[in-house]
Amino acid sequence: MPATPPSADLILRRLASSDTEIKLKAIREVKNQIIGNRTKKLSYIKLGAVPALASALAEADAASASGSSLIVQSAAALGSFACGVDAGVRAVLDAGAYSHLIRLLSAADNKVVDAAARSLRMIYQSKLAPKYDFFKEQDKHFLLSLLESGNENLTGLGTSIVIHSCETSDEQKILCSDGALEKLISLLDGSLSQRDSSLESVATILKNNPEVVSKFVDLQNGRSLSSVIELTKDRYPRTRLLACSCLICVKNSSFAYLQDVGIKSKLIYILLELLDDSGQVGDDASFAFSSLVAEKEDLQRLAFEANAIDKFYDHLQNRALHPKRLEGIFLALAHLCSKLECCRSMFVSLQVVNILLDALTHADANVRTAACICLKSVSRSVKILSAGYFMNERIMAPLIRLLSDPSTSVQVAALGAIGNIVVDFTPQRSTFTQCGGIKELVQLTKSMDASLRLNAVCVLKNTVFHADKMCKEGIFMELTVSSLASLICDPEPSVQEQALTLMRNLVDGSMDCVEYAFAGGGIILDAVGRQLQKFSKFGIGIQAMYLLVNIASGNETHKDAIMQLLFSQAENVSHSFFSRFLRSSDNILRTAAVWIIVNLTSLASPGAIDRIVKLHNVGIVSQIKRMANDPCMDVKLRAKQALGQIATLGDS
């Protein structure tokens, strides 16, 4: 037993030997060295063994006995290199072994076929495997022939190809319409491994595709669906899980399917029970649970009644959980608590948050992300926020630290949680500031990553909503006028919209607050004006209009500035953005636009008469008159109010 592999030269020379005996022995030795042994795989890859094996495979003659052995051994070795090691998959593909393995699937010798199929299946377990083209007639037929071959290794390869390569809805449709789905269903009656891989491929084809699901449901008068339902009772946990996954795809495609409470609760109970499996099935069960209850209040209620939260909590008590398991459980809790107050109360009363706090500092980024998402979901509760349950240093401090996490997804998730918690229902908003949260947030508004900027601005927007003067002042100083202006002109429209809303919340309130809009020599209003000229989406127009509404509620200078912004290019007013907004199809946008006029013509304002004259001259008054019978009640109300003020002042 050589504990250290022979030298590179020697191995490569023997693998390439012209003596078949020596060559075969060398290949078999490499194979036996690397199977199950990751370290050896990597070192042989470095030695360059993979190309040598690939050429042995390519050169051997499948029709001769010695050639057949060479192929079986080298295919097995190549398959092992591709098993569980990405570098191995890459090496095998780079060495050109793929096309030879495919060719050997049609060999006459069954041993050769089996070896090639196993090897290819290993390759298809990896994300790096080449994408299979289902649209190519020839490839499609080949796949179908694999699925109906009756050879377990070939059907196994066929299902692996489907699971790996079927991604788009067109691919799902073609597999459904060309008989692959039926063939996969017929494998449900096959051996244990055929059944499991068939279920997994069926789920792949059904996922997020209502059209395919509706075909599947009607297949064989519903017998296919029934047999999948039957398999949820199977004695093998993995089979039960996969059958549930298929049914979840069906359930998620339309409200019309699997409406019966019996089957819905059955799915919940099975998945909760599968959590007890200590292996991968248990890990995957919580993810399947998430996709079952996501966005579905009825299922969340059933899960609540099935004591799902207790069950997850029990599992969390085990301190040595695998990261995947922790992630899955926190995401499942997040989905459970996304709508129902009873779930959130249960979460709080079980004090799950104590365990969640540990997860916020877990070494695995996915666990940290999941914990934040869970916290975000639970803090949707006004009741919990009002009780100030989360706004304390114990929770805020680690959350704020996550704002500078190396992983962007953790940062985004932490922003999401903070964004909910800072919505003020308590006097303790200052905890957030005291923990240094504002500084971190402002830093993130300057990130290169658009999702971070977006979420950071969003949290700031929530923080200043109805906040006191001191809070606003602190944020405004930290953020600075110039970066506010550049956020309003951010390349991402979604960031622009949030920045405008932040500005709108800032200037909302006392007269002093309106001054924020004029700081820095008016660069903010300039930025707003530029965005309005471009007007790329309703949301931006609406937020900008409401910002102007708030500013127009200010003093004479403020109102005049708005007049200047709206009507500076007087000759062309009917084509101006403002005139267009008054005619917009969006009710809220029209409402906001008229509201500005209401504020500009306020009866208490000394300069109102001059502004009315101007509004007359540019044709806005006649436009408002036409809106007095607007189908939208809000618009109608504001338009009448504006016209009333204009008439009163005009008469005086």
Next chain:
Amino acid sequence: MSLFWLVIRQLAEIEAMAASKKVITREEWEKKLNDVKIRKEDMNKLVMNFLVTEGYVEVAEKFRMESGTEPDIDLATITDRMAVKKAVQSGNVEDAIEKVNDLNPEILDTNPQLFFHLQQQRLIELIRNGKVEEALEFAQEELAPRGEENQSFLEELERTVALLAFEDVSNCPVGELLDISQRLKTASEVNAAILTSQSHEKDPKLPSLLKMLLWAQNQLDEKAAYPRINDLSSAILEDPTV
């Protein structure tokens, strides 16, 4: 299994009517037993399943010819599986690993625990044979990297290497690793993995049926006195003690 469900149904019936313990005589019991129809083919399948799973290939072959029962697996694969099992049982672990890899290279590649246990067994055999230096080198080269990947492997590895620290291994705390039972444990793990890879149940059905029989009798004991099977090997009905 139909037999099992019949017993359960009878149990339920008895439960329904019996408030106090009911006595069932041998005649009544035998009459009931005679009413249970079990197809010969099903019995034969059970026997074949046992022979195949346990690896009695020659008996299975004979049984097939005599009873016409087709095994659900190619009998040739049993021979291969038994060869692997025998190799582990006789301490030729390296040979066993190569045989498994020839049978199906995926088994050890996708089953790290089994692979580790085989390597551990290999280490045990080296220690048993007094090849200390080779054992140390093997532990370092082959097993240590697996220990890095998995905490529980590391603990098992430490326990195994501890064998080297004792003069008298037969009388040390980890001495049981050198027992034949350790080989048998490993051998049965390999056997089960090969069966699973062939989509075959890893345990024969017969023993679990016997377990069910015992369970059903225990349940019944609480409700009734009846002719019981106490000796499973003879399956003789023994009169109820009233």
